[in-house]
Amino acid sequence: MKIVVCIKQVPDTKGGVQFNPDGTLNRAAMLTIMNPDDKAGLEAALRLKDQYGAEVTVVTMGLPKAEDVLREAMAMGADKAILVTDRVLGGADTWATSQTLAGAIRNLEYDLIITGRQAIDGDTAQVGPQLSEHLNIPVISYAQNIKIDGDSVIVERQFDDRYHVLKAKMPCLITALAELNEPRYMTPGGIFDACKAEVTVWGRANLVDVEDSNLGLKGSPTQIAKASDKVRKGQGEKVNLDPAESVDYIVGKLKEKHVI
Amino acid sequence: MDFTLSKEHEMARALFKEFAEKEVKPLAQEVDETEEFPRVTVDKMAKYGFLGIPVPKEYGGQGCDPLTYVMCVEELSKVCGTTGVIVSAHTSLCCDPILTFGTEEQKQKYLVPLAKGEKLGAFGLTEPGAGTDAQGQQTKAVLDGDEYVINGSKIFITNGKEADVYVIFAVTGTIEKRGRLMKEISAFIVEKGMPGFSFGTKEKKMGIRGSSTYELIFTDCRVPRENLLGKLGQGFKIAMHTLDGGRIGIASQALGIAEGALESTIAYVKERKQFGKAIGQFQNTQFQLADMATKVEAAKLLVYKAAMAKATQKEYGFEAAQAKLCAAEVAMEVTTKAVQLHGGYGYTREYDVERMMRDAKITEIYEGTSEVQRMVISAALLK
Numbered sequence: 001m002k003i004v005v006c007i008k009q010v011p012d013t014k015g016g017v018q019f020n021p022d023g024t025l026n027r028a029a030m031l032t033i034m035n036p037d038d039k040a041g042l043e044a045a046l047r048l049k050d051q052y053g054a055e056v057t058v059v060t061m062g063l064p065k066a067e068d069v070l071r072e073a074m075a076m077g078a079d080k081a082i083l084v085t086d087r088v089l090g091g092a093d094t095w096a097t098s099q100t101l102a103g104a105i106r107n108l109e110y111d112l113i114i115t116g117r118q119a120i121d122g123d124t125a126q127v128g129p130q131l132s133e134h135l136n137i138p139v140i141s142y143a144q145n146i147k148i149d150g151d152s153v154i155v156e157r158q159f160d161d162r163y164h165v166l167k168a169k170m171p172c173l174i175t176a177l178a179e180l181n182e183p184r185y186m187t188p189g190g191i192f193d194a195c196k197a198e199v200t201v202w203g204r205a206n207l208v209d210v211e212d213s214n215l216g217l218k219g220s221p222t223q224i225a226k227a228s229d230k231v232r233k234g235q236g237e238k239v240n241l242d243p244a245e246s247v248d249y250i251v252g253k254l255k256e257k258h259v260i
Numbered sequence: 261m262d263f264t265l266s267k268e269h270e271m272a273r274a275l276f277k278e279f280a281e282k283e284v285k286p287l288a289q290e291v292d293e294t295e296e297f298p299r300v301t302v303d304k305m306a307k308y309g310f311l312g313i314p315v316p317k318e319y320g321g322q323g324c325d326p327l328t329y330v331m332c333v334e335e336l337s338k339v340c341g342t343t344g345v346i347v348s349a350h351t352s353l354c355c356d357p358i359l360t361f362g363t364e365e366q367k368q369k370y371l372v373p374l375a376k377g378e379k380l381g382a383f384g385l386t387e388p389g390a391g392t393d394a395q396g397q398q399t400k401a402v403l404d405g406d407e408y409v410i411n412g413s414k415i416f417i418t419n420g421k422e423a424d425v426y427v428i429f430a431v432t433g434t435i436e437k438r439g440r441l442m443k444e445i446s447a448f449i450v451e452k453g454m455p456g457f458s459f460g461t462k463e464k465k466m467g468i469r470g471s472s473t474y475e476l477i478f479t480d481c482r483v484p485r486e487n488l489l490g491k492l493g494q495g496f497k498i499a500m501h502t503l504d505g506g507r508i509g510i511a512s513q514a515l516g517i518a519e520g521a522l523e524s525t526i527a528y529v530k531e532r533k534q535f536g537k538a539i540g541q542f543q544n545t546q547f548q549l550a551d552m553a554t555k556v557e558a559a560k561l562l563v564y565k566a567a568m569a570k571a572t573q574k575e576y577g578f579e580a581a582q583a584k585l586c587a588a589e590v591a592m593e594v595t596t597k598a599v600q601l602h603g604g605y606g607y608t609r610e611y612d613v614e615r616m617m618r619d620a621k622i623t624e625i626y627e628g629t630s631e632v633q634r635m636v637i638s639a640a641l642l643k
Contacts, residue, residue: 071267071271075275185275185279185308187308187322188272188275188309188313188328188332189317189321189323189324191275191324192268192322192324192328195266195268
């Protein structure tokens with residue numbers, strides 16, 4: 001089985017958020033991590049590899065620095081890594097990103113593509129489903145459990161207060177939730193191997209069946225009008241009361257604010 | 261000279277730090293209070309290869325360099341000195357001598373499961389009458405047919421009851437050296453469960469309270485002849501070589517404890533208010549922190565230098581002794597200052613620095629006291 005996992009290097013929000021003058025994120029100035037939903041997707045792929053045997057290829061589109069997240073994935077157990085990077089791909093929204101990833105993945109053989117549900121820097125949840133449309137394969141989103149059944153996958157899809165059990169023939173695409181699993185750590189030896197391993201670097205010329213008009217900032221229908229860091233909350237009020245008094249106090253406050 | 265870490269080492273540090281924060285730190289206080297060996301953590305460390313970091317891959321290890329191992333013990337010790345010493349004793353004192361002096365059969369039988377973390381290792385040199393004076397050994401091993409029969413006891417053994425494989429030293433005869441009759445010491449690999457091998461009392465300690473420190477008792481303990489480690493009579497050399505590596509491990513533990521105390525103190529002095537402002541705004545606090553941080557950095561450079569010496573030099577005892585002497589004394593000084601800067605709260609078990617100060621003390625004592633390190637260093641200077 002061949003599994004492609006799309007991962008994204010995202011700002012580590014613990015380290016603070018910084019913007020460029022045009023409102024886009026200043027990624028170069030921020031600490032980065034592997035997007036949590038993507039990490040769960042990678043872990044799901046690695047578990048399928050452990051259980052059924054599989055070759056896991058990780059793909060990311062980003063700055064050359066995004067190589068770090070690919071090496072982290074290899075140190076966790078991914079077999080191959082592809083970095084799609086090119087100046088013309090910069091400023092991509094979800095449409096241009098999914099077009100780019102589709103153009104890259106058309107070079108690869110795959111039974112299963114796993115993406116995270118959404119990235120913590122954009123929160124759109126669009127790239128995975130769009131990618132499946134471009135590649136013309138089924139998609140099951142919000143996966144909280146994945147099993148292989150012959151040439152199909154059986155997936156529990158999270159849905160409000162319940163979950164749906166869906167079956168799809170492979171090749172197909174699954175979007176994973178961070179709650180899907182607890183991702184494994186890298187191993188020290190895995191890190192040393194990953195740092196020596198080759199990361200395949202592709203640019204615009206390697207993308208298959210993608211129009212220039214669908215790439216980068218120019219190919220992005222979404223334009224950012226304004227972006228800002230979240231408004232910092234005030235210090236709040238600290239009170240020291242025993243549990244019974246606390247309940248009365250909180251209920252009183254909620255009534256005062258007409259919440260209840 | 262370039263002091264920047266390689267990509268591999270940066271990633272390894274990030275891994276150890278994340279693991280320590282998520283898996284080790286939440287248990288540190290409980291491990292100290294209950295004196296329970298953190299088996300759950302050890303099992304997790306085994307799963308991720310932390311118990312075989314500097315062991316070559318062909319023997320089940322991770323194939324990394326000593327610096328990676330040092331950073332692992334350092335990051336673990338930042339949050340829990342107990343967990344740091346478990347890894348250090350296992351790796352430096354048990355895996356290393358088997359890797360260096362073991363036969364191929366011994367490596368396959370013992371080193372592979374140790375490096376994979378399927379088994380835990382320990383080292384038994386110290387006896388009631390043989391601490392710094394390792395020649396004072398009383399434990400004896402006598403060949404009887406195809407087995408050595410060991411009698412005696414070892415004390416203060418880290419990982420004592422929890423280990424599966426032990427590197428044990430015993431007197432196997434006498435030799436004449438420069439006209440003096442000396443004890444001939446040899447090393448043996450002993451397995452838990454071998455007939456005649458049992459455990460004595462568990463030590464109640466000031467610090468590193470979760471590490472399982474036991475007395476090992478050998479009563480006509482029969483060990484197969486092929487478990488002789490190295491050559492007959494090579495024991496003292498094996499012990500000294502092993503302790504050189506062990507000192508780098510303990511220096512890393514001391515460094516980690518000092519760094520942990522410094523980090524806790526920096527956070528505390530920003531929060532704690534007296535006379536209407538954070539105590540970090542007082543010059544006394546600032547100067548104390550500056551001294552602490554500078555000493556920690558100096559210790560770190562010596563510890564990393566010793567790790568690099570182990571990677572590139574045949575002999576590294578001098579570097580190891582300097583690293584351990586400095587890191588241990590810095591750990592004691594920095595943790596003491598950390599408690600002082602925490603004031604009354606620092607003296608309570610509610611704050612980590614109280615535990616760190618107790619954990620730091622042992623680093624000036626075991627794997628060669630600070631006085632022994634000074635002997636090693638000065639002997640090299642006056643040679």
